[in-house]
Amino acid sequence: MKDKSIHWGLPILLVLIALPAVIQDTFFLRVITEAIMWIGLALAFDVLAGYTGYLNFGHGAFFGVGAYTTAILMMQAHWPFALALPMGGVLAGVGALIAGLPTLRLKGAYFAIATWALSRAVQQLALIMDITGGPDGMRLPSFLNPQFFYYLMLAVVAATFALLWYLLECSPFGLKLKAIREDDQGAMALGLNPTKLKMQAFILSAVPTGVLGGVYAYWITFIDPASTLGDLVSDQALVMVVFGGMGTLIGPVIGALLIFAFKTLFWAYLSDFQLLYLIILGAVIALSVVFIPNGLWGTLRGARSQKKTEEKKDEGPAAKLSPSEGE
Amino acid sequence: MELLPQALMDGILLGGIYITIAIAFSLTYGVMHIIDFAVGEWIMFGAFAGYYLNKWTGLDPFLLLPFVFLIFALIGYLIQPVIHRVLSGNKGNPLLMGLVFTFGLAIMFQGIALTVFGFYSNSTPSVFSEGSFFIEKFGFFLTISSIRLAGLIYALAITAALHYLLKKTNFGLGVRALALNRDSAGLMGVNGKQTASLVYGLYVGVSAMTGVLIGCILSVSAQMGTEYTIFAFFVVVLAGMGYLAxxxxxxxxxxxxxxxxxxxxxxxxxxxxxxxxxxxxxxxxPRGLFGRGV
Structure with missing residues (x-):
């Protein structure tokens, strides 16, 4: 089944490229840049969560590793940004390799908490090391060009989307991952190597996250353990993916846009009640799991495809609804 | 080096408390096949319940334990059907969804606790808080605070009670059967839904009681939950998943x-x-310290 929604991709990209010419207000450009960043983070999260069936609660750790790598290379080793940024992605990938080696052997639930513990450990590491500046964080030279960061963020996220679309929706790799998600014993019986594939998916998820972290560090010019390595990055990515629709690439985009819009409005108008945001975040996760387990996009698409099959059914008995998956 | 025996002693006294959390945690996993991310938050709520009940009634936290257990067991018993509904759904990946659901609960609980209780850190006073025993032997000097000793005794009592419940009662037989094979246990007449609700209630109650003690021994704060979730997980993975011994x-x-x-x-x-x-x-x-896990 080929998803037609990709045809919208090119026009949307063109509109986004033209956007800075229309929007002169740097505040809005900043908001949109961050929204694009969250789309990228949610997409990367979904590779492991939606397609492979492994929840990575340490997603924020890879974001932080990318941010800190870029910052340290630029500040301590005086590398140019163009070289330091890819290194952020590389190091995040290496981190995924090291972290995945023992943790990907665990069952899904244990993997989730193991990565959670990992993110805590990385946060503590950043707090005690000298090179990261400890709890004071790091300052980067400011480069005040909102258009530059807008296009950079857009380029990174668009490239990520294109790569993931090709790998997960068009090539056999996506099918293999889904096979592991549904039944890894069965996948093994078919000659797949689940550990290797899971590892590849983990790295595929970590590298874009690390690159986005690097862009974020240079863009915001200040990073500290609380903002880049805290729980909020993983938590929000999870909400976006679950709310939008796991196991699709459109779902996380929709979820990221809606949740980010809500977050921006909430912090703009209700900043006195910041703690409520945590409660709402948790409630949105819990409620969407109970009421829309397939997410917004999955539910919409499900309703649409069901309608189609019903129409086909009327034409003849040949079309048959496939049985639902899982238990 | 003279501090080492003291460190080991403290470790034993503190570790005893973690046994109670970890046993209840693995029981829930055995019956419901999900990991409850909210375990630390139950401990946190329990600790606050102990702190405020002690403040209002003036009763010693140790006397409040049965009361805290009953309240939280009831809450757990009432929440479990929602989790069951998520787990038995036929859309998407139910196990993953169960995990996401409890994670959402954990975030929500943490937000609620921060809103209601604020960021302050407190400690619950108890009659045992003050006293301590001194032991001097072989040139080593050991201090055992009586509150920690009381904590260990509590932990042993709870562990013994859970052991009795699991091995000697019909209810425990049902729990063990469910952990082995849910469908067969159902065919043999074990009421899966009811048992799962009771086990979840038991687990929430025990976690909250342990929280009261942690509030006495260490401290009470709204952010403490995460740490104990990781600890509970650490113990269960280290022991080998599903290997209670x-x-x-x-x-x-x-x-x-x-x-x-x-x-x-x-x-x-x-x-x-x-x-x-x-x-x-x-x-x-990968199968734990003893290589006996699943």
Missing amino acids: GVPWAALLLGMVQSIFLIYFNPGHTLLAVFAILYIILLIS
Whole structure:
């Protein structure tokens, strides 16, 4: 089944490229840049969560590793940004390799908490090391060009989307991952190597996250353990993916846009009640799991495809609804 | 070096408490096949319940334990059907969804606690808070605070009670049968839904009671939950998933690691050490310390 929604991709990209010419207000450009960043983070999260069936609660750790790598290379080793940024992605990938080696052997639930513990450990590491500046964080030279960061963020996220679309929706790799998600014993019986594939998916998820972290560090010019390595990055990515629709690439985009819009409005108008945001975040996760387990996009698409099959059914008995998956 | 026996002693006393959390945690996993991310938050709520009940009634936290257990067991019993509904859904990946659901609950609970209780850290007073025993032998000098000793006695009592419940009662037989095979247990007449609700209630109640004690021994704060979730997980993985007999040893090891870091290093590095140990053990023996897990 080929998803037609990709045809919208090119026009949307063109509109986004033209956007800075229309929007002169740097505040809005900043908001949109961050929204694009969250789309990228949610997409990367979904590779492991939606397609492979492994929840990575340490997603924020890879974001932080990318941010800190870029910052340290630029500040301590005086590398140019163009070289330091890819290194952020590389190091995040290496981190995924090291972290995945023992943790990907665990069952899904244990993997989730193991990565959670990992993110805590990385946060503590950043707090005690000298090179990261400890709890004071790091300052980067400011480069005040909102258009530059807008296009950079857009380029990174668009490239990520294109790569993931090709790998997960068009090539056999996506099918293999889904096979592991549904039944890894069965996948093994078919000659797949689940550990290797899971590892590849983990790295595929970590590298874009690390690159986005690097862009974020240079863009915001200040990073500290609380903002880049805290729980909020993983938590929000999870909400976006679950709310939008796991196991699709459109779902996380929709979820990221809606949740980010809500977050921006909430912090703009209700900043006195910041703690409520945590409660709402948790409630949105819990409620969407109970009421829309397939997410917004999955539910919409499900309703649409069901309608189609019903129409086909009327034409003849040949079309048959496939049985639902899982238990 | 003269501090080492003291560190080990503290570790044993502290580790005893983790046994109760970890046993209840693995029981829930055995019956419901989900990991409850909210375990630390139940402990946190329990600790606050102990703190405020003690403040209002003036009763000793140890006397409040049965009361706290009953309230939280009831809450757990009432929440479990929602989790059951998520787990038995036929859309998407139910196990993953169950995990996401409890994670959402954990975030929500943390937000509620921060809103209601604020960021302050407190401690619950008890009659045992003050006294301590001194032992002097072989040139070593040991201090055992009576509150920690009382905590260990509590932990042993709870462990014994859970052991009795699991091995000697019909209810325990049902729980063990469900852990082995849910469908067959159902065919043999074990009411799966009812038992799962009771086990979840039991687990929430025990976690909250342990929270009261942690509030007496260490401290009470709205952000404490995450740490204990990771600890509970650490103990269960180290013991080998589903291998209950390994739990006490893993819990004692965790207590030792914590107290050694408290005395010799920076207590802020405990999680780092915990993760490092976990990482190494999983690399060498993915089925836990004893190689007996699933």
